[in-house]
Amino acid sequence: MKNIKSFVFLFIFLYIFWLLLNPWNWQALLAGAVIVALISGIFRKYGEILAQFKLNPKSILYSLIYIFVFLKELIKSNLDVAQRVLSPKLPITPGIVKVKTNLNSDFAKTILANSITLTPGTLSVDLKGKFLYIHWINVTTEGIEATSRAIVGKFEKYLEVMFD
Amino acid sequence: MQLVGAIITLIGSIFLFLGALGVFRMPDVFNRIQAGTKATTLGTMLFLIGITIGHTDVVPTLKIIILILFILFTNPLSSHALARAAHYIKTPLAEETVRDDLAKDEDRKEP
Amino acid sequence: MTDIIYAIATYIALAAMVLAFLRFILGPKAVDRVVALDSLTIISLSLIVCIACMSGRTIYIDIALVYGLISFVGIVAIARYLERGV
Structure with a gap:
């Protein structure tokens, strides 16, 4: 459960950066989703610090x-x-x-x-x-x-x- | 609208100048870091916002936003690292300094 | 009218660079020079963005982004070196 939360937070954080840096057509969005999912899967451990934010x-x-x-x-x-x-x-x-x-x-x-x-x-x-x-x-x-x-x-x- | 952007840019450049003046005039390292960090952070933010408002047709606004956020997060971090290193190598403080709790605590911990 | 104000702002930022550079030369210790270098990189970053918008070549904004990133990493590396060697 904790792992999933840090993965999701890291994914959202990195994907926002991708959206700000790249043009918004469907190819860039798809490639970004794949790359960001890969990176946040590998570096899931470092997403724990982002997951300390409460969601309410x-x-x-x-x-x-x-x-x-x-x-x-x-x-x-x-x-x-x-x-x-x-x-x-x-x-x-x-x-x-x-x-x-x-x-x-x-x-x-x-x-x-x-x-x-x-x-x-x-x-x-x-x-x-x-x-x-x-x-x-x-x-x-x-x-x-x-x-x-x-x-x-x-x-x-x-x-x-x-x-x- | 262009005039508003130009005036914001001017205010930002004045803050940049004040920060550099602080870096030049202050008596020791920590006061220099203080003046440098605060004034240059707000100065750069205002400078970039002013240019973006003045040239909305050519500037990619999202990249400017990411640049501003980046400066807002990293500028205090680098100044924090510098201040810690400066205290660790025992850079002399200015003669107006009234107290230094960190040096007191570090001396007490050593046997 | 607006061009004159932008030119004045650029000259003020250049004067700020001169002051920080004086501290870069005078600074009695290495830490003072690094503080001056930090201010210099931030000011020149704003000037790069200004030049990018004036000349209409917005590719320079990417250069400003990478320049800020490298200056941050460099300052942190220098601070770490001063603290405990390489």
Whole structure:
């Protein structure tokens, strides 16, 4: 059952790429289906990480909301970088802080680390088990709890619903 | 419609310029990676979207979409790998740095 | 009118390439140079797409795609080399 789910997820993922890269006539579609089925049969093991996504209406709704939250944070972070770079005195107080995350699946942790890198003033440096080490350009809080709430909190509540 | 595309392209190029300025001005490696990654990601996205809106007749839109998704996923990943390597080989941090939890934890683990 | 704005955008991106290239020359350590190289590849990728659309040869967009792929693999390989040797 688990094997079938990861096969199907990998097939859909790769077939979307094939559709985006090739013209849409029936020969290309058929050849793509055969090749993608072969590849996702052989590399089924690597599809497990994609199969950690839950399939229910609530999780799909939350992933749509997540995209908007993420885009808002991306634009905010760029305005932040622009303001810091253009001011003549470079107002930075950087430091590497440690935060804790409650997520279990690898896919969710990857997306969390990528999102943290693109949000205002933070850059994920390392990941050890449940702890993320983050370079923060403007350290304002003390202690692991307050720091986790300030950096991770706004993404974690969506990712918890979306993944196992 | 063409004017809108041109203006979006201009905004994207300004973000690209700010990212390169950040790479030039910041005092140490981690701050450089921060400025470089964020500004160039949004700058490239806006640049490509602007060109696509301005030239809808010649551009294959699906390929631009796949290029934007690709940049959105791989740019943070490569910066993450670089930051990890930079910390591992003990690149000196800027003198404004206030704390470094990762170095503290690694020192404690070694016997 | 729109051609002038596109030309200005291209010149600003070229100025960004000059700044990143200065960091590429000055960078005190190897890591600084790799960061500058990362920015350089991303900026030149946008310029490739711009040239492709201006001249009407959309085959260049495929080149931009492959260029981005190879630059990602190269940066990750360099980072791994810096971390623990080949």
